[in-house]
Amino acid sequence: MKTSINVLAFLLAATTIVSCGSETKQEEKKDTIAAATTETAAPEATTxxxxxxxxxxxxxxxxxxxxxxxxxxxxxxxxxxxxxxxxxxxxxxxxxxxxxxxxxxxxxxxxxxxxxxxxxxxxxxxxxxxxxxxxxxxxxxxxxxxxxxxxxxxxxxxxxxxxxxxxxxx
Ligand SMILES: [Cu+2]
Incomplete structure (x- = not known):
């Protein structure tokens, strides 16, 4: 019984870590997209x-x-x-x-x-x-x-x- 609780706790912790990780990645991705848009906006304006x-x-x-x-x-x-x-x-x-x-x-x-x-x-x-x-x-x-x-x-x-x-x- 104790073991299964520990496993559950571990799984919860693992899930939290994974979700935190993916949030960070998403934010990084957003930044990259924003940067790319800024870079291409200038030449497009004069096309x-x-x-x-x-x-x-x-x-x-x-x-x-x-x-x-x-x-x-x-x-x-x-x-x-x-x-x-x-x-x-x-x-x-x-x-x-x-x-x-x-x-x-x-x-x-x-x-x-x-x-x-x-x-x-x-x-x-x-x-x-x-x-x-x-x-x-x-x-x-x-x-x-x-x-x-x-x-x-x-x-x-x-x-x-x-x-x-x-x-x-x-
Ligand atoms: Cu022709």
């Missing part, structure tokens, strides 16, 4: 969030986007059509100023294996999305430090004629 769509009529939703030099840009690109990427694929390729967009698109025709992003022309690209089919979406994040006009195009064969625009960075 330019851009949304661009492409449709089954081979059109972008806008031909002009604006951003701020040196601030992070978060671009959400949506294919709002229903046709698959084999027949109506869309992407957004943002080119460096001075790049011949037509010449880039011509090179892209040979790059079907890499979703029409030619590896040989990587130096001309600021950022690009994935090639999307109807209903798909891609989000890319990048920063442009120099002010200027950055042409963006869809490199799917035959799309550059209608699918092009300018990202103005001020």
């Amino acid at each position: 330019t969030e851009l949304v661009l769509a492409g449709n089954d009529q081979m059109k972008y939703s806008t031909n002009e986007l604006k951003a701020v030099a040196g601030s992070p840009i978060k671009l959400t690109f949506k294919h709002i059509g229903t046709i698959g990427k084999e027949a109506m694929g869309h992407n957004v390729v943002i080119l460096k100023p001075g790049t011949d967009a037509a010449a880039y698109a011509a090179k892209a025709l040979e790059a079907k294996a890499t979703d029409y992003i030619p590896a040989s022309e990587a130096a001309s690209v600021v950022a690009h999305t994935k090639l999307l089919g109807g209903g798909e979406e891609d989000v890319i994040e990048f920063t442009i430090t120099e002010k200027g006009s950055y042409e963006y195009i869809c490199t799917f064969p035959g799309h550059i004629g209608l699918m092009k625009g300018v990202l103005v960075v001020e």
Whole structure:
């Protein structure tokens, strides 16, 4: 009888210790989350969030986007059509100023294996999305430090004629 009481007392003590321990851990966790939030809050405040769509009529939703030099840009690109990427694929390729967009698109025709992003022309690209089919979406994040006009195009064969625009960075 005495033994079982001792065991009970021990168990109670053990439970108390365990619960104290987990409380401490939870508090530590809270502190970590609070610290992380504080650290990420500052850059998020200056991020330019851009949304661009492409449709089954081979059109972008806008031909002009604006951003701020040196601030992070978060671009959400949506294919709002229903046709698959084999027949109506869309992407957004943002080119460096001075790049011949037509010449880039011509090179892209040979790059079907890499979703029409030619590896040989990587130096001309600021950022690009994935090639999307109807209903798909891609989000890319990048920063442009120099002010200027950055042409963006869809490199799917035959799309550059209608699918092009300018990202103005001020
Ligand atoms: Cu396209």
